[in-house]
Amino acid sequence: MSERTLVLVKPDGVRRGIVGDVISRIERKGLKLVALELRTLERDVAETHYEEHREKPFFGSLVEFITGGPLVAMVVEGPRAIEAFRGLAGATDPVAAAPGTIRGDHALEIQENIVHGSDSTYSAEREIKLFFPNLF
Numbered sequence: 001m002s003e004r005t006l007v008l009v010k011p012d013g014v015r016r017g018i019v020g021d022v023i024s025r026i027e028r029k030g031l032k033l034v035a036l037e038l039r040t041l042e043r044d045v046a047e048t049h050y051e052e053h054r055e056k057p058f059f060g061s062l063v064e065f066i067t068g069g070p071l072v073a074m075v076v077e078g079p080r081a082i083e084a085f086r087g088l089a090g091a092t093d094p095v096a097a098a099p100g101t102i103r104g105d106h107a108l109e110i111q112e113n114i115v116h117g118s119d120s121t122y123s124a125e126r127e128i129k130l131f132f133p134n135l136f
């Protein structure tokens with residue numbers, strides 16, 4: 001059974017020219033792109049996207065970072081796409097992320113960790129609706 005996940009190449013990934021590598025890993029894995037957009041997030045969209053972190057000390061800085069330049073948003077589809085993409089991304093902290101993963105290969109900072117991938121079917125649906133309201 002196929003499912004969908006929201007993937008972001010965050011502004012650090014776009015700035016550093018890693019978009020092609022991320023898309024290439026998604027396609028190599030056999031996952032399919034069903035929507036893709038380059039955009040700079042408005043503050044309210046960023047705050048909604050990260051609403052589960054609203055009370056965290058890094059929330060303000062995270063919103064500044066994610067709105068600080070263009071990002072690439074994608075909807076990716078395939079069998080267990082949520083788990084499959086999180087496997088490609090690696091652990092949240094890039095220092096702990098395994099080599100061979102996107103974060104393990106490209107980053108050192110926990111905030112500027114290149115990509116986002118939805119963490120559950122509930123978040124995937126919520127995030128896809130937020131970024132691509134016309135897809136449903």
Ligand code: IDP
Pocket residue numbers: 058062091092110111112113115116117119
């Ligand atoms: P995830 O992106 O791997 O699902 P979450 O814990 O949901 O990880 O955190 C969301 C994002 O918030 C992370 O990808 C990272 O950019 C940022 N973040 C998480 N923990 C910290 C922190 O301790 N300091 C600064 N930023 C953080």
